Amino acid sequence: MTVPSIRRLVALAAGAGALALPGAAQADWNWTQWGMTPEAVVDASGGAISAVEDHADYRLFGLHHLAAGTQEIGGITYEAGFLFEPGDRSLKLVNLVPDRGDCAEMEVAAKRAGDPDRQQRDNVSLERGTPPVLMRTLEWDRDDGGKDRMILLSAEGAGTLFCKTMILAPGVG
Helix, strand or coil, X not given: CCCCCHHHHHHHHHCCCCCXXXXXXXXXXXXXXXXXXXXXXXXXXXXXXXXXXXXXXXXECCEEXXXXXXXXXXXXXXXXXXXXXXXXCCEEEEEEEECHHHHHHHHHHHHHCCCCCCCEEEEEEEECCCCCEEEEEEEEECCCCCEEEEEEEEECCCEEXXXXXXXXXXXXX
């Protein structure tokens, strides 16, 4: 049995009317495929995603942020960033950041859809400060060799400060 990855967990939380997302064995996200160029991602989005200038602040794992837009999945609106290998400009990572008010729902959906047979890592680290910031990372391996990673940052008294989900191509991160 194929277990839904985070990209599907978000949709599962909101019910059957959610946007259908591919299963864990597929090497892509929604209407994209790993290896697409920024231009191909923009074209495939039907106008929802635009090409953007790369900015060092938005890079992850050395990948360049070259396309972005808003995506609604399962009733949650995400700022979606698409990151590409700098040399051949091939899609390697999709970064989904919801409004922080939707972080708890995203985490609950992931736990509810979990499968004990699927490799899952749950790491917690603490950053010193006032108040200290807790970083929790949930990660699942996909059948295609890629990973789905959910990151939640919270602080005592402030609740969740930030969360995001990253869908990583095989070999990234």
